[in-house]
Amino acid sequence: MQMTLDHQLPPYLPFREGIRRAPDRGYRLTKSQTYIALKNALRYIPTELHSRVAPEFLNELKTRGRIYGYRFRPGGDLRAQPVDQYNGNCLEGKAFQAMIDNNLSFDIALYPYELVTYGETGQVCQNWMQYRLIKKYLELMRQDQTLVVESGHPLGLFKSSPDAPRVIITNSMMVGMFDNQADWEIAAQMGVANYGQMTAGGWMYIGPQGIVHGTFNTLLNAGRLKLGIPNHEDLRGYLFVSSGLGGMSGAQPKAAYIAGAVSVIAEVDYSRIETRRQQGWVQRVTTNMQTAFDWAGESLERKEPLSVAYHGNIVELLEYAENKKIRIDLLSDQTSCHEPYTGGYCPAGITFEERTRLLHEDRDTFGILVNKSLRRHYEVIKKLIARGTYFFDYGNSFLKAVYDAGVKEISRNGVDEKEGFIWPSYVEDIMGPELFDYGYGPFRWVCLSGKHEDLIKTDKAAMACIDPNRRGQDRDNWIWIRDAERHNLVVGTQARILYQDAEGRLKIALRFNEMVRNGEIGPVMLGRDHHDVSGTDSPFRETANIKDG
Template identity: 70%
Template sequence: MSGAQPKAAKIAGAVSITAEVDLSRITTRHRQGWVDIVTSDMGEVVEIAKKALAAGDNTAIAYHGNIVDLLEYLAEKEVKIDLLSDQTSCHVVYDGGYCPQGLSFAERTRLLAENRDRFRDLVNKSLRRHYQVIKKLSEQGSYFFDYGNAFLKAVFDAGVIEVARNGVDEKDGFIYPSYFEDLMGPIFDYGYGPFRWVCLSGKSEDLDRTDRAAMSCIDPERRAEDRDNYTWIRDAKKNNLVVGSQARILYSDAKGRTAIALKFNKLVRKGEIGPVMLGRDHHDPGGTDSPFRETANIKDGSNVCADMAVHCFAGNAARGMSMVALHNGGGTGIGKAINGGFGMVLDGSRQVDDILRSAMSWDVMGGVARRNWARNPNAMEVAMEYNRNNINGDQITIPFQADQSLVDRATEELFNNR
């Protein structure tokens, strides 16, 4: 339980149930006010959820126990779940990321240290049951999606071949959509991703000031994403999202990030706020090559290359970002993704303005260009708009849309002539 799910559900006005085997995680989130009610009684979970639904209360319930037990109980009781996902750490499924059914958190930790083979067997058994109950709940009307935690891959590796879309291997994805295919891909195509900043003064007034500044840079009428972002940043303080540093995350595109960054730097220059550090998640349009997640909706075959993250990293370095990073892993696991990241300190100087003007868009538009080359319609739209607005600057090549029937005919002739 990272806390993101109950918090997000609450903001969206939903009743949520989050299972967690490690009580200390729940206690932290309960103390922070991100979870409303904690219980280890499955009957109580259902009772509270039903009451909250009837009253229209967006209650966040934490169930202390194993998710497979809870789902089996809910399936048996035919409790209707609208949206269902999993956020156990399946990218390190045999290293403790997933707690097998039948073991408490303490038992899982002990077994992991003493007998890894037995632990692995229990994980596989649990994942197989986990899949069966998800199948049952889906048949009962739940919409299940993979959260980008390699859950479906782990299920496949545990021996459930039928979860593969082609019934043979994982090459063509899985029978349930990944959140990336269904939700995030088209948004990344526009260039939106989790841009973020930290007020280095540590003052909450500075964060309030940056919230207002960011809000003034968003036109809520531009796209649906901007409408959501506007509401998000407007209500950020009220939603009590800060748990440590005075930091904020805001999904934004290249144009938005540049405008916000320049505005912040101006505030620093005028002495209205202290210095600000900009950054973003590795989970972003331009910085990450990860065929099971960030680049899952790039269908031209280039999604297995690692060039985009490297270009992003090198370009950010050349353009003068304060900190650049190139690393492996990043959520889907070592060997499955490569990430180029940055950090940029806004000190109010004019030099930083110049860096922001060239680097902020480089960091994002590489990802948009790549998606545009793969002929993703939203990315093509953004790339063409970029070219129009940048007539004397750099331009993105736009792919030629071939008539598919001609391509098919040519391919057929080629095979026939062999």
């Protein structure tokens, strides 16, 4: 079954003030490529309307670098609604609609108007025409049908069976000579490739909470393995420094606080800092480096957790700390270094606004500044490591970005990146040996009723399924779910994340099924993310330095 959009154009609504917008990364298509881009966008719209919307699409392409179809975005904030408020012929179709809206809500999405959930470019789909069409298909879907989506483009509903997947999604399957960043950008502008990140294009993002538990586990176990902290203690009295307060990186201050640490997180975009402060995930904010470390020092002395956001560049913050001989116990980075040259990494020495201007006007100069900054970043980390700091790559392709910037000495063999890097990834050093090797990974669920009391009931049920005396990991996870409500982790849908192994997931899922059957709670969607065991093959990110076999 295939369909198009309605024969009446929706009104072109104004953009809400104060909502972040994706930067224009430039228009670089040839005349023939531009024709294909317009044709791909117009295919969703009835022919008689093409003459009206084609000029709008061309203007978006030339001024925003992409065709987003802003006219077709529904008005207001796309918050997820209780599942029974969606139209549909099956529960699964309604549930997917809720999760898509959750990914695009103002509270969660990095650039809501450009359909970017997190990671600088990770989109639910390419444009608002696709969004509307996907919603139409999900409303019509029956339990004997499957919707196939390729890079945001819904191919249609196909006859299947109740046991088959309701939706199959692929994103940006670039092959051969086109499998590179430059050609991907062209493909994205042409409307044939969508970067879904991990759970953005997979419709399973549950807000920054989805990263908090993994970050909590990473920091806590880094302290135990590298700082000698006993298993029954937390990170009180220890300092964690990193960068990034965006969609995923925003989990860092919250996770560090729950783990008992003091954290100083650098962020160049003040709007992201303000989002985390309003959500209660950052306690203090400053533009002064000494003030940030003074606050940190006071809390370290009292052995009390504290989260500080420093509005400024991480490289300059680290150089200041190294110059002032400030001890940093744990150090990482969560800038979007998988996209260093398209805005994911802001070079030292320029403002966030200057970064955005250069992306539009002078990408070559921006690239030169990125490379220089990554060299400085590498040099200061090397000095801090020599003084006792433990640094780990946090799955954001930081080490690969440094290598690509010309710092060949970061590679183990000094020649290429094929044998990995001299500094560890968090999977290699921490999460692998402590959690993934035992089968623990992120188990997620969403209470589709939208009722917070359902979430509280599932928290208690999950906790009752865990034996805290079986392993140390179980003890940590039991404490996590016990305290989850107190830590106020929900942003968006009534969702929860809990690291579990296969046995634990099975027990919890069966208990949830029983509760739903008995009418104790409404329907529950179970999920996972890319962080799961064997869930990602990304040699310069999650699986950096990990050997086959």
